[in-house]
Amino acid sequence: MYTTALAPIDMDAVFPQLAAFKRITTRLHPRKGSPSVDHGSVGGPLLWPTDEPWPTCDDAGLDEHPADTPMPLVPVLQLFAEDIPDLPFPEGSDVLQVLWCPFDHYPSSAPVPRLRWRRRSTIGPRLAAMPNPHPDADTRYVPDPCAIDPEQVVEYPSYDLPEEVWSQIRNTLVRVEADTGWQYDTDLAVASGIKTGGYPGWTQSPDWPICDCGIQMEHLLTIASWEFSRGDEHRWPPLENRHAMTGWNFDSPNDHPWRALQNPTGLMLGDAGGIYVFVCTSCPNRPYDHRFDCS
Ligand SMILES: [Zn+2]
Ligand SMILES: [Zn+2]
Helix, strand or coil, X not given: CCCCCCCCCCHHHHCHHHHHHCEEEEECCCEECCCCCCCCEECCCCCCECCCCCCEECCCCCCCCCCCCCEECEEEEEEECCCCCCCCXXXXXXXXXXXXXXXXXXXXXECCCEEEEECHHHCCCECCCCXXXXXXXXXXXXXXXXXXXXXXXXXXXXXXXXXXHHHHHHHHHHHHHHHHCCCHHHHHCCCCCCEEECCCCCXXXXXXXXXXXXXXXXXXXXXXXXXXXXXXXXXXXXXXXXXXXXXXXXXXXXXCHHHXXXXXCXXXXXXXXXXXXXXXXXXXXXXXXXXEECC
């Protein structure tokens, strides 16, 4: 079990202006491991019916995309309804799978996520082994298998907070930081790392997709490169892992234990950026879209 630190102040009492913006996110806390098809995972094997072809990408013609298609997609995420109760599973489904082709794709120079919603009880015979990634696959886009340990956390918007609310809370933010050392943006607002629900872990200005039906899509999940950005945040490194930070800094060698906590998946999306997946829950066919940004 991993635990996110509680804020050192009563957020509802100190920031009543933020109450309407409060959301629950589920941090997945990936850690290197050997998850099975029967467990939620990042980069682990997927529950896949043997009679369903493995998905491939034929987006040939791009500089870095080898032309000898089909290119097998790689598993990125598998989530079960019992682990993430507030994820908006379509009626009758209880498994969400995310895959992508491990190459840069137009126009964002990042992988393009693809979603599968399934019902576990109807899967039947299962694929015993996942296809190997293409030998030229960009290893920055192939997540190492990680077990997950979901934890629900309260968050508040940073980039998504309206300017008029910023101006209402600005003086209080300064006072809280002076009193506690905790900064709103980095410590109190949007949770870092791979997560579902809540606010996208933007590193740039928000860019919410609009569904063809005309409404703004919902944030379904964030695939982030890092579980926390620097290690000196007060909030996002789990309490159970703080001892491993001893002696850590950005110049620490790659085998320092802190690196495995900050970047358990080995993903590097641009310059430590993220891919954000959105869905429309109003449309029956559950359309989805994504955004990518980095610092
Ligand atoms: Zn591709
Ligand atoms: Zn829609």
